[in-house]
Amino acid sequence: MIVSTSPKKRSLMPSGKLRRALRGHGHRLSPIVQVGKAGVTDGVVKQVERALADHELIKLRVDADCPVDRFAVADDLATRPGVNVVQIVGGAILLYKRDPHRPRYEGRRAQAGEAAATDATARPSRVRRSARPSRRSSSR
Numbered sequence: 001m002i003v004s005t006s007p008k009k010r011s012l013m014p015s016g017k018l019r020r021a022l023r024g025h026g027h028r029l030s031p032i033v034q035v036g037k038a039g040v041t042d043g044v045v046k047q048v049e050r051a052l053a054d055h056e057l058i059k060l061r062v063d064a065d066c067p068v069d070r071f072a073v074a075d076d077l078a079t080r081p082g083v084n085v086v087q088i089v090g091g092a093i094l095l096y097k098r099d100p101h102r103p104r105y106e107g108r109r110a111q112a113g114e115a116a117a118t119d120a121t122a123r124p125s126r127v128r129r130s131a132r133p134s135r136r137s138s139s140r
Contacts, residue, residue, distance in 0.1 A: 012074075013084040013096070022057055022105060023088045026094040031061035039067045040076050048077060052097040056104050057086075062095040 013019055032051045035044055051058045060077075062070040074085045074093050086094040098106060 012088070013086060019086055020105065020106065022096050023094065025088060026057055026059055027104065029057070029059040029094075031059045031092060034061045034063065035066050035073055036063050037065040037067065040073055045077075045080070048083075048095065049080070051093060052083065053099075056099050057094070057096050060095060062091045062093065064091070 032055070033044065033047045048058070048060065060073075062073050066073065068076075070088055070091060070093060076087055077083055077093070077095060078085045082097045085094045086096050088094075096105070110115075
């Protein structure tokens with residue numbers, strides 16, 4: 001695996017299908033945990049771990065008055081076991097930790113969800129249901 005030399009991208013998980021899918025799922029999420037002027041404290045870490053255990057994928061908000069920048073916050077949280085930083089956009093950080101018993105975004109459960117979503121979005125074939133005859137006539 002190639003490690004990025006950029007300090008801004010160092011903590012991000014590798015690109016791939018999973019990361020793309022997680023970014024898509026994370027788009028609609030609201031921030032669950034907020035990092036304020038105290039920075040990353042033990043309470044914030046406990047809240048993040050609890051939220052990841054409950055949801056697998058969470059959005060974290062870094063306030064403007066936080067003493068460290070968002071990349072340092074992401075780097076600090078990425079050092080926890082199993083925690084991956086999916087995306088950093090503005091003051092929002094998207095974190096992912098795979099559930100060991102029932103993964104929601106990986107494995108058979110995710111594949112079944114993708115198949116159902118594909119079937120639901122498939123367009124039915126177009127059938128012309130016009131009761132009126134065509135205006136075109138062959139005797140012009």
